Amino acid sequence: MPSGAYTGTTTVPDSTHPNGETCVFLRPEDRYCAIQVACLANNMPAWELKPYYCCLFPLVDEWDGVQRTLLLDEGNDLFERGGSCAEPAPEPQPLIQVYAEEVSLALGLEGYRQVCERVGLTPRL
Numbered sequence: 076m077p078s079g080a081y082t083g084t085t086t087v088p089d090s091t092h093p094n095g096e097t098c099v100f101l102r103p104e105d106r107y108c109a110i111q112v113a114c115l116a117n118n119m120p121a122w123e124l125k126p127y128y129c130c131l132f133p134l135v136d137e138w139d140g141v142q143r144t145l146l147l148d149e150g151n152d153l154f155e156r157g158g159s160c161a162e163p164a165p166e167p168q169p170l171i172q173v174y175a176e177e178v179s180l181a182l183g184l185e186g187y188r189q190v191c192e193r194v195g196l197t198p199r200l
């Protein structure tokens with residue numbers, strides 16, 4: 076953080092949310108992320124100030140002390156409740172294409188392209 080001061084995202088009670096709580100940065104009026112809205116309002120890239128793990132979601136970047144693994148978090152509440160990002164697509168796409176931006180954030184654009192090349196896909200970024 077440029078200021079050197081930060082706090083992790085935390086939750087606040089929200090009786091209108093299925094979990095009974097929401098992230099403190101979720102705007103109640105439209106359910107948009109206030110951090111992302113602030114970025115866009117200031118002509119910054121949408122993910123410039125958002126926490127890394129929020130930008131990656133529903134991918135998770137796990138580190139076991141030896142290696143990093145990029146995984147799809149399939150066991151989250153959003154998927155289990157049938158969130159719109161989990162709906163079947165008219166034309167199914169490989170996950171690495173659906174989440175190309177997220178994979179590029181985790182692996183770098185070159186990393187994303189290398190993975191596409193290894194599995195025989197044309198990168199969309």
Ligand code: SF4
Nearest residue numbers: 084098100101108129
């Ligand atoms: S993207 Fe992250 S910081 Fe923004 S509202 Fe969601 S959980 Fe909170």
